[in-house]
Amino acid sequence: MTADAELHSNDADLLLATADSRRDQGAWLQAAQFYARVVSLRPEAWPLKVQEGHCLKEAGRVEAALGRYLDAERQAPEDADLQLQIGHAHKLLGRRREAALAYARAVALDPGNADARQEAQASEPWLEQGAPAATPAPPPRAPASGAPPSLTLPAGPDPAARTTAAAEAAPPAAAPSLLSAAAVSVVLDVSDVLDYFNGARTPTGIQRVQIGIVNQAIAEPPPDGLRLSFAAFNPADLNWHVVEAAGFATLCALSASGSDTEDPEWTEAREALREKVAKAPPMAFAPGALLVNLGNSFGFAEYFRALRLAQERDGVRYVPFVHDCVPLIVPEHCLQTMVQDYSRWFSALGLHAHGLLCNSENTLRDVREQMARLQPELSLPAHVVRLDADPRSVATLSGDAALPALRALRPNERFALFVSTIESRKNHLLVFTAWLQLIRRHGAARVPRLVCVGKPGWHAEAALNLLRNAPELQRHVVLLSRISDLELDALYERCAFTVYNSYYEGWGLPVTEALAHGKVVITPRHSALTEAGGEAALYFTPQSLPELEALLERVMFDDAFRAAQEAVVLEKGRPRGWSAVKDQVFAALRALAQRPPRPLEARASLTLGRSYPVRRRPLARPDLDAAMADMAREGPGWYPLEEWGVWCRGGGGTLRLPVPGEASGTPLRLYLQTHSPPEPLAVNLRCHSRGVTIAQFEVTLQPGQHPTLMLDLPPAELDGPLEVEIDTGEGVDLSRHGPEDTRRVGFGLSGFMLCRLDDHASRLSFLEQQSLTSVLV
Incomplete structure (x- = not known):
């Protein structure tokens, strides 16, 4: 049967x-x-x-x-x-x-x-x-006679009895809307750093920020009442796993002390931590915990789907640290894949976040402007945590004579420093052009060499071509990559001044680092760079070659001017320590913890009569419809999105459709664009709201057919989202049809549309997009 x-x-x-x-x-x-x-x-x-x-x-x-x-x-x-x-x-x-x-x-x-x-x-x-x-309640009495003893079954496993890794032996948390300072559970998601360490050792800006904050959080006792733990996301099982603090701190210390990715001490520490994380059981979040991602999560597939599971199961509240909106502001200076991943992530940000941390007022303005285009009515609470932190509290200089980076320079040589990945957004071409002009105008002997610290990145061809084609410039520019924090610290200490150029920035950490070392900084006047540089930096009009050359000449050749500016830096450019930044982060989190959570379905609803493709689409800009379609995949019963659509797993999955109020009490029609597996498959669909069944349907999908299912739903009071539970039995083993794919799949879905049954215009519009011969009633 x-x-x-x-x-x-x-x-x-x-x-x-x-x-x-x-x-x-x-x-x-x-x-x-x-x-x-x-x-x-x-x-x-x-x-x-x-x-x-x-x-x-x-x-x-x-x-x-x-x-x-x-x-x-x-x-x-x-x-x-x-x-x-x-x-x-x-x-x-x-x-x-x-x-x-x-x-x-x-x-x-x-x-x-x-x-x-x-x-x-x-x-x-x-x-x-x-x-x-x-x-x-009244005194207990015998069970009702209508419940026969044979049907009284033992209770199933209770997730509430699980051991909570983030709060072992801790008392239950208070109501999220009334969390006191003594009940805040914070989980710092360090997935971004660990993922970065899989292929690199020397951290870049965003990783350095995370390391600075997390290391201080590990080294110092947490604030009173705050329960702190660390976790990493695993897309394979849609869970976060506990990260041991000591192992993470050791790995970060090794990343600062060297740059060799094949160093046995480095690889052993990295693999040991990776193995511990892999073997750790899935994290059971404390109810109402704050999951705080201090880095980037837009590169992780299925991150938000896993987050929804944690939010529904444990009331987890997501707080990302937004470092910039660069892929949306200047997408022409970013890799296309980064723009697409960031757009997809930002599309769903307002649907999942409880609050935001931003590194500058400029970034916060950008986030709100971009968010207003998606959800004008949504205003997420946000806190600005400036990244004006002294990098020397992370890496301490200890004897620079043996540091490899300094061997490229002559003893006591005067040089300028430009710290940045070599990419089009940083516009090294402008800086290289200015240097070439100054060499030709003043002679190579008078112009200090330019040391550029950073590996070549995307769209860097123009700057590198100029460097290759101008021999006098090539002799005057030193390119260094894979530089440890200790070496970078030594370069800052020994340089005469620094330059930092960019088309756009969320903060500009090299500006802060230069000021921390008491060095003059020349940087364009735009975006968050004026916040990073404050009154201590020297500014030029963005991308103005004449202004940049003029400033460089004054700093290079006017010793009195440079000394006066260094005095300004010492007076007005002193950053604070990472401990203070960490404390501000925790204060912001404590404030966010006091705010009542807003249910996901209350943030946005489907538009009746609109078609929602369910597939991995390249997005050039954020798209709320794409986020809503992705959100429909509820629970663990789905594979990741593909270009054609998505498979549910063998056994089935659930679609969760947040419907507008106008849908309640109205006859509806739900269209599901399906993809059949390579074997006949019996599918049972149960439509319900809050567990109350509205309708059930059965259909058998035949191989090679990709029909559109039309499900007519009777009028019902929809007390919450409309849920469609898809039961496909054991599903189909794809390995029987090709050994390269070992998945067991059930129902394939490429899109859906929900409309009022009497909305003939929407129905006709949708069907005109389909093959009418493939529609099942």
């Missing part, structure tokens, strides 16, 4: 045995469907509603699980264990006061229930934070 046939059987005993079997196999959504079917045949069997709730909770559908528990409560209002499960579900959803009330009811019903008493005692403070006092 097929899974579909089993599910629609009227044999309650067979269905119950199948439900138990699927539960024992960990096929949670399938088990939940079978339990729901048994309940439809035996409405009095409220314990099976509880079992369905357990399975939904294990599948990450905590809100739906709570709905089933509450349904069961109507039939068994005096069951203490059911109140305990309701409390667990509320706690997982971040509803602390509701959880505390449920735990209190459980104790009142069964004073001997040790688990309930422990939870009630731990949650008692939540009742005091403006919540009404718990009303004692």
